[in-house]
Amino acid sequence: MSAATTRQDFNSSRFFSGIARGIAGALLFALPMFMTMEMWELGFYMDRSRLFLLLIVNIPLLVILSDRVGFERTWTWRQAMRDASIAYGLGILGSALILIAMGVLKHDQSLHEITGMIAIQAVPASIGAMLGRSQLGGQLDDGDDPEENDSDDPVHERETSYAGELFLMAVGALFLSLNVAPTEEMVLLSYKMTPWHGLIMIAASLVVMHGFVYALSFKGSHDLAEGTPGWHAFVRFTLPGYVIAGLISAYCLWTFHRTDDIGSTQILMAVVVLSFPAAIGAAAARLIL
Numbered sequence: 001m002s003a004a005t006t007r008q009d010f011n012s013s014r015f016f017s018g019i020a021r022g023i024a025g026a027l028l029f030a031l032p033m034f035m036t037m038e039m040w041e042l043g044f045y046m047d048r049s050r051l052f053l054l055l056i057v058n059i060p061l062l063v064i065l066s067d068r069v070g071f072e073r074t075w076t077w078r079q080a081m082r083d084a085s086i087a088y089g090l091g092i093l094g095s096a097l098i099l100i101a102m103g104v105l106k107h108d109q110s111l112h113e114i115t116g117m118i119a120i121q122a123v124p125a126s127i128g129a130m131l132g133r134s135q136l137g138g139q140l141d142d143g144d145d146p147e148e149n150d151s152d153d154p155v156h157e158r159e160t161s162y163a164g165e166l167f168l169m170a171v172g173a174l175f176l177s178l179n180v181a182p183t184e185e186m187v188l189l190s191y192k193m194t195p196w197h198g199l200i201m202i203a204a205s206l207v208v209m210h211g212f213v214y215a216l217s218f219k220g221s222h223d224l225a226e227g228t229p230g231w232h233a234f235v236r237f238t239l240p241g242y243v244i245a246g247l248i249s250a251y252c253l254w255t256f257h258r259t260d261d262i263g264s265t266q267i268l269m270a271v272v273v274l275s276f277p278a279a280i281g282a283a284a285a286r287l288i289l
Contacts, residue, residue: 022087025132026094029175030125034098038182042256043117050255051119058123062087065130065171083130091126092118124178127171166240172285173245173278174252180277181252187262190269198272205245205279210238212283245278246271 033039062084063077095118099105105114180186193201210233250271253259259267 021132022090022129023094026090026125026129029128029131030121032179033121033124036182038184039120040104040117042182043120044113046116046120046257051116054123054255055119058126059084061171062126062130064167087129088122088126090129091122095121095125124175127175165237166244168285169241169282170244170248172281173248176281177249177252177274177278181258181274182256186253186258186270186274189273190266193269198269201272201276205276206238206242209241209279209283210234212280241282242279245282246275249274249278
C-alpha cells in the first residue's frame with residue numbers, strides 16, 4: 001500500500017474522536033484503581049524491577065490490541081505502535097491528573113514516590129484508553145455511509161483467529177486482575193478458604209466463564225457450528241481461557257508482592273480467588289472486543 005493511500009485513509013476527525021474516547025476510557029476503566037489505597041502504597045515500596053517488567057509487558061500488549069481496537073484503523077506496525085504510544089501517553093497523563101486532583105500526589109513527595117504511583121496507575125489507564133475505542137464508539141456520524149463506516153471501523157466484522165481469541169482473553173483477564181490483585185483481600189481470602197472452597201471456586205469460575213460466552217445470548221457470543229459437540233467449546237476455549245486467567249492472576253499477585261512471605265498453599269488459594277474475576281474478564285473480553 002502506497003504512502004499516498006495511507007494518508008488518504010487517515011481520517012483526522014475520527015482519529016481525534018478516538019482520542020477523546022480514549023481519555024474517557026482511561027478514566028472509566030481505571031477509576032477503581034485510582035481510588036484504591038493499596039495502589040498508592042505500592043507506588044512507594046513496589047520493587048522497581050517488577051514495576052519495570054509490568055511497564056514493558058504492557059507495550060506489546062497495547063501494540064497488538066491497537067490493531068483490534070485502535071483509535072483508527074491501522075495498516076502497518078508503525079501505525080499500531082503510534083496508537084499504542086498515544087494510549088500509553090493518555091494513561092500517564094490521566095493518571096497524573098487524577099492523582100493530583102484527589103490530593104494523592106503532592107509537591108513535597110519524592111520523585112521516586114511520584115513516578116512509582118503514576119507508572120503503576122498508567123498500565124490499567126492505558127489499557128482503558130485503548131478499550132475506550134470499542135466500548136465508547138457511539139453512533140455513526142451524521143451523513144456518514146453506514147456501510148463505509150462498518151468497513152472502516154476496526155471493531156466491526158473483524159474475524160479473529162484462535163490465537164487472537166486467546167490473546168483477547170488474556171487482555172480481559174489482565175485488566176480485571178489489575179483492579180483487585182493489589183488489595184489485601186486476596187491474601188485474606190486465601191487464609192479463610194479451605195480446599196473445598198477452592199474447588200467450588202474453580203468450578204464456579206468455569207461455569208460462569210463458559211456461560212458468559214456460549215450459554216447466554218450476549219452480543220458477540222460465539223455460536224457452535226451445527227453438529228459440533230457441546231464439550232468442544234468447553235475444551236477449546238473455556239479450559240484454555242481459565243488456564244490463561246490463572247497464569248495472569250499468578251503474575252499479578254507476584255508483581256504486587258501478594259505472594260511474598262506466604263506459604264505455597266496460600267499462594268495457590270490466592271491464585272484461585274483472583275482467577276474468578278480474571279476468568280470473567282477473559283470471557284467478557286471475547287464478547288466486547
